Amino acid sequence: MDLRHIRYALAVAEDRHFSRAASRLHISQSALSAQIRDLERELGVELFHRNSRNVGLTSAGEVFVARARDVLGAVSRLVSDVSEVGSEQVRLTVGTITSAGRVDIGRALAALTHRHPTINATVRPYGSEVVIEGVRSGAIDVGIVGLAPGRLPKTFSAVPLWSESTAAFVPVDHRFSGVTSIRLEDLRDVPLVDFASGSEARIQTDQAFAESQVPRGRTYEANSVDLICSLTANGLGVGLLPQSMSVEHPELVCIPIADAPHRVVHAITDSAHSSSLAREFVTLLADQFTT
Numbered sequence: 001m002d003l004r005h006i007r008y009a010l011a012v013a014e015d016r017h018f019s020r021a022a023s024r025l026h027i028s029q030s031a032l033s034a035q036i037r038d039l040e041r042e043l044g045v046e047l048f049h050r051n052s053r054n055v056g057l058t059s060a061g062e063v064f065v066a067r068a069r070d071v072l073g074a075v076s077r078l079v080s081d082v083s084e085v086g087s088e089q090v091r092l093t094v095g096t097i098t099s100a101g102r103v104d105i106g107r108a109l110a111a112l113t114h115r116h117p118t119i120n121a122t123v124r125p126y127g128s129e130v131v132i133e134g135v136r137s138g139a140i141d142v143g144i145v146g147l148a149p150g151r152l153p154k155t156f157s158a159v160p161l162w163s164e165s166t167a168a169f170v171p172v173d174h175r176f177s178g179v180t181s182i183r184l185e186d187l188r189d190v191p192l193v194d195f196a197s198g199s200e201a202r203i204q205t206d207q208a209f210a211e212s213q214v215p216r217g218r219t220y221e222a223n224s225v226d227l228i229c230s231l232t233a234n235g236l237g238v239g240l241l242p243q244s245m246s247v248e249h250p251e252l253v254c255i256p257i258a259d260a261p262h263r264v265v266h267a268i269t270d271s272a273h274s275s276s277l278a279r280e281f282v283t284l285l286a287d288q289f290t291t
Helices: 003-015 018-025 029-043 059-084 105-115 127-137 200-212 225-233 276-287
Strands: 048-050 053-056 089-098 121-123 142-145 156-170 191-197 219-222 240-244 254-255 264-271
Touching: 003 029, 003 059, 003 127, 003 200, 018 029, 018 127, 053 059, 089 105, 089 276, 105 121, 105 191, 105 276, 127 142, 127 156, 127 200, 142 200, 142 276, 156 200, 156 225, 156 276, 191 200, 191 225, 200 264, 219 225, 225 240, 254 276, 264 276
Parallel strands: 089 121, 089 142, 191 219, 191 240
Antiparallel strands: 048 053, 142 264, 156 240, 156 254, 156 264
């Protein structure tokens, strides 16, 4: 058994679905299923009940998940402690989604560095699912992610920063550009530009369309705000982005969607291996929205 097996099993346990877990882990579903079967053979027990709709934990699986989280937390602390031996520098790794423009990470880091001059900080832009996995594994100390209700992993500590709705973005010559707002029904069968299938941002819009019983039109997928805006500006479809992105992309017209999906952007840490420095940084981020 190696750490990869543990992380894979935890992903399946949290998503209760092999396909969603595989998408989040960036591997194929067949490869994930094979790894879980290998793990179950090694342990001599079944960890999951499987059916056509979802996946549940067996009693052995419940025990495995509880112990596995402790193991990953211990490994993360071990790596952190060993890497800092003989070094006066304190490390902090921040993972953030590209659509988190409302928070000033640089300002928070400057304040933290003033308090802790030896800090060595790294900021990395990722999708929400990569940030979540990084926080879970300990590779990322603080994550900034936008999540739909009910999508926050149970082991995480989360501080809400701000909330906002998804909006429609179109070129200035688009037929929607002169309206003050639209509904999801107005997007029936309209070509769209959205985040990649399986990503946290895409899950939010997929849920909204499903609940409204509005079929999606052809969807062009991209993995960053800039790419979505580029495809939208070139007339491929209506872009779906957080409303706050209108400040950073004035070349597009932002149109509120009355029944749009709603997200809350959180600063997250994993309680199994969060440091006092990480918690202090989260407080500095949150202070930007309370003062």
